[in-house]
Amino acid sequence: MGKNQKVVIVKDGPYLVFGNLILAVEIAVVGEEGYPEKWEKGKAYPEQEKYALCRCGKSKNKPYCDGTHTSIGFDGTETADRTKYLEQAEKLIGPKIDLTDAQNLCSSARFCHLSGSTWTNVENSEDPEAKEIAIKTACNCPAGRLVVWDKKTGKPIELKVKPSISLLEDPQAKVSGPIWLKGGVELESADGTKYEIRNRMTLCRCGKSDNKPFCDGSHIDCKFNDGDESLK
Numbered sequence: 001m002g003k004n005q006k007v008v009i010v011k012d013g014p015y016l017v018f019g020n021l022i023l024a025v026e027i028a029v030v031g032e033e034g035y036p037e038k039w040e041k042g043k044a045y046p047e048q049e050k051y052a053l054c055r056c057g058k059s060k061n062k063p064y065c066d067g068t069h070t071s072i073g074f075d076g077t078e079t080a081d082r083t084k085y086l087e088q089a090e091k092l093i094g095p096k097i098d099l100t101d102a103q104n105l106c107s108s109a110r111f112c113h114l115s116g117s118t119w120t121n122v123e124n125s126e127d128p129e130a131k132e133i134a135i136k137t138a139c140n141c142p143a144g145r146l147v148v149w150d151k152k153t154g155k156p157i158e159l160k161v162k163p164s165i166s167l168l169e170d171p172q173a174k175v176s177g178p179i180w181l182k183g184g185v186e187l188e189s190a191d192g193t194k195y196e197i198r199n200r201m202t203l204c205r206c207g208k209s210d211n212k213p214f215c216d217g218s219h220i221d222c223k224f225n226d227g228d229e230s231l232k
């Protein structure tokens with residue numbers, strides 16, 4: 001990872017992003033089965049060495065912070081469990097691949113519903129097609145709630161992605177989703193401690209998650225909309 005690429009959480013304020021991290025929209029595209037099936041690139045934002053992303057959901061200049069968090073008295077208290085992913089995840093053993101699942105991290109992106117569910121396809125992973133679907137759907141889980149493991153190597157099967165930030169859009173649910181932090185970007189709490197580094201993480205940007213700084217799917221209930229054209 002590039003030097004000094006990190007996201008720092010400001011107490012009751014925005015996410016400060018450092019190190020020229022790429023920022024673009026990514027849209028969840030629904031397939032024939034009626035579930036999100038792939039991610040498609042949307043608008044790309046100009047490169048900047050550092051920037052501040054709104055975390056309260058109320059900026060008039062989304063995705064950037066415009067200071068509104070102060071006037072609305074935003075409470076951005078970080079309440080997420082700091083237990084390491086593997087210690088909180090449940091494990092499902094399949095014939096060819098295994099699955100770990102930390103339900104607390106769910107961002108309701110629904111890629112796991114495809115083709116009978118990620119869990120079913122892990123259980124049926126003797127069948128190469130089921131194995132492929134399990135891997136694809138788990139890797140598309142932006143929150144990293146789901147991780148598939150290669151039984152032979154004991155290693156996770158992961159997206160190979162550059163450190164970057166995506167602003168997720170969910171046209172099926174007619175809402176804007178969380179911030180997708182990809183590629184093992186360091187995330188620093190407002191108290192100065194570091195979160196576990198992971199390849200996929202979703203950060204709340206509607207301000208309503210009960211699992212801050214992570215997304216808990218609340219953007220669907222509060223109908224969060226950042227005005228992206230994919231929702232029009």
Ligand code: FES
Nearest residue numbers: 054055056065068
């Ligand atoms: S966090 Fe600053 S305006 Fe939302």
